[in-house]
Amino acid sequence: MSSKPRGGCPGASSCGRPPGVREETTMHDHRRLGRELELFDTDPLIGAGLPYWLPDGATVRHALEEYVRDQERRAGYRHVYSPVLGKRDLYQISGHWSHYRDDMFPPMDVGAEQLVLRPSLCPHHAIIYRSRSHSYRELPLRMAELGGMYRSELSGVLGGLTRVRAIQLNDAHIFCTVDQVADEARGALDMIRRAHHAMGIVPARYRLSLPGPGGKYVAAPELWRRATDLLTEVLDGSGLQYEAAEGEAAFYGPKIDVQIADGAGRESTLSTVQVDFHQPERFGLHYVGADGGRHRPVMVHRSVIGSVERAVAHLIERHGGAFPAWLAPVQVVVLPVSGEQAGDAEAIAERARGLGLRAEVAGPERGGLAARVREARLVPYQAVVGAREAADGRAALRLRDGRRLDPRPADALLLRIRSLVAAHSPALWPADAG
Numbered sequence: 001m002s003s004k005p006r007g008g009c010p011g012a013s014s015c016g017r018p019p020g021v022r023e024e025t026t027m028h029d030h031r032r033l034g035r036e037l038e039l040f041d042t043d044p045l046i047g048a049g050l051p052y053w054l055p056d057g058a059t060v061r062h063a064l065e066e067y068v069r070d071q072e073r074r075a076g077y078r079h080v081y082s083p084v085l086g087k088r089d090l091y092q093i094s095g096h097w098s099h100y101r102d103d104m105f106p107p108m109d110v111g112a113e114q115l116v117l118r119p120s121l122c123p124h125h126a127i128i129y130r131s132r133s134h135s136y137r138e139l140p141l142r143m144a145e146l147g148g149m150y151r152s153e154l155s156g157v158l159g160g161l162t163r164v165r166a167i168q169l170n171d172a173h174i175f176c177t178v179d180q181v182a183d184e185a186r187g188a189l190d191m192i193r194r195a196h197h198a199m200g201i202v203p204a205r206y207r208l209s210l211p212g213p214g215g216k217y218v219a220a221p222e223l224w225r226r227a228t229d230l231l232t233e234v235l236d237g238s239g240l241q242y243e244a245a246e247g248e249a250a251f252y253g254p255k256i257d258v259q260i261a262d263g264a265g266r267e268s269t270l271s272t273v274q275v276d277f278h279q280p281e282r283f284g285l286h287y288v289g290a291d292g293g294r295h296r297p298v299m300v301h302r303s304v305i306g307s308v309e310r311a312v313a314h315l316i317e318r319h320g321g322a323f324p325a326w327l328a329p330v331q332v333v334v335l336p337v338s339g340e341q342a343g344d345a346e347a348i349a350e351r352a353r354g355l356g357l358r359a360e361v362a363g364p365e366r367g368g369l370a371a372r373v374r375e376a377r378l379v380p381y382q383a384v385v386g387a388r389e390a391a392d393g394r395a396a397l398r399l400r401d402g403r404r405l406d407p408r409p410a411d412a413l414l415l416r417i418r419s420l421v422a423a424h425s426p427a428l429w430p431a432d433a434g
């Protein structure tokens with residue numbers, strides 16, 4: 001594993017195969033499936049490591065982004081937008097320029113200035129925090145953004161959605177007092193666990209990432225010790241199994257990394273929680289305390305799903321394209337048995353769309369019923385409408401996993417599906433779903 005420290009939140013995470021991780025033959029190759037299922041692709045003229053998203057892939061991505069934003073809103077985060085470019089000076093102050101320059105694209109000369117594509121969102125958020133004065137009453141102040149960042153990977157290592165040069169990062173920074181760090185880190189860890197459950201993801205392991213030998217880390221032993229103690233306290237209290245790993249910290253602080261593994265056992269970081277005393281110092285951040293004096297906040301960096309690219313790649317590999325219903329490009333396919341039920345089928349699909357579901361009709365012009373069911377094998381809910389069902393507004397539901405439910409009123413079925421989707425249920429039809 002590389003001992004290079006990490007520069008940004010998790011888009012810049014490591015990728016190595018630890019010994020002893022078993023092969024998971026059920027995992028799929030996301031590059032092959034991504035092309036077959038028309039989720040994403042690349043073109044040499046756009047460039048290696050710069051995938052584009054096709055409509056079905058964009059739908060999955062949009063659902064995932066909306067889920068994360070919604071979870072963040074519920075947890076008291078406020079969203080911001082910040083530009084993907086910044087002056088070189090910004091990254092000199094943050095420390096990225098001295099610790100992380102090899103992974104950044106070369107600066108662009110624009111007049112007398114040098115602009116760089118950002119390697120992380122943290123410096124922009126520190127500046128946004130600094131742009132207004134803050135009282136201790138506003139803390140913890142939780143700032144979130146799903147924003148672009150860039151990494152100058154060599155073209156030889158690029159591929160699919162896992163090694164890319166343009167990264168869309170689910171990132172957030174919590175500005176808080178030292179006393180609030182443990183609670184905030186715990187809250188972030190809870191969000192991460194909820195998200196993994198909804199996504200049907202099982203982490204390979206939790207890792208406490210510490211600095212290693214070498215001068216690649218900010219030198220402040222006392223601050224490293226405090227930050228490490230705080231994260232250790234959170235992990236020990238969580239009941240989670242974890243292991244400590246040297247040489248995997250960010251250059252500015254230790255972190256909790258939630259590791260996932262691909263089909264070949266290669267590990268990478270999906271989610272992360274980091275404690276940072278360094279950047280608040282470098283940017284001169286402060287808040288006004290109850291005593292009227294100026295105090296330094298701590299920055300907790302956290303990401304729930306990491307980079308959108310890596311998260312979707314893992315979802316494709318984990319589920320083989322059979323995404324949890326709330327992420328599926330098409331959630332409901334309505335199958336009229338014959339052309340005579342085409343109008344009824346279209347009416348059901350329209351009602352489903354009216355309820356916010358992604359629904360379409362696959363009629364007999366696309367083949368016999370069995371062939372259409374096969375074609376829709378990745379669609380979580382298949383509503384079959386024959387002459388008897390059409391006569392009284394019912395549909396017979398087939399689930400993607402092969403289960404079949406007795407015919408029941410189509411409206412009730414759609415409402416039930418909508419509530420499962422709205423709850424981000426990882427199960428297609430839980431036992432209590434009737």
Ligand SMILES: [Zn+2]
Nearest residue numbers: 009121122301
């Ligand atoms: Zn950050």
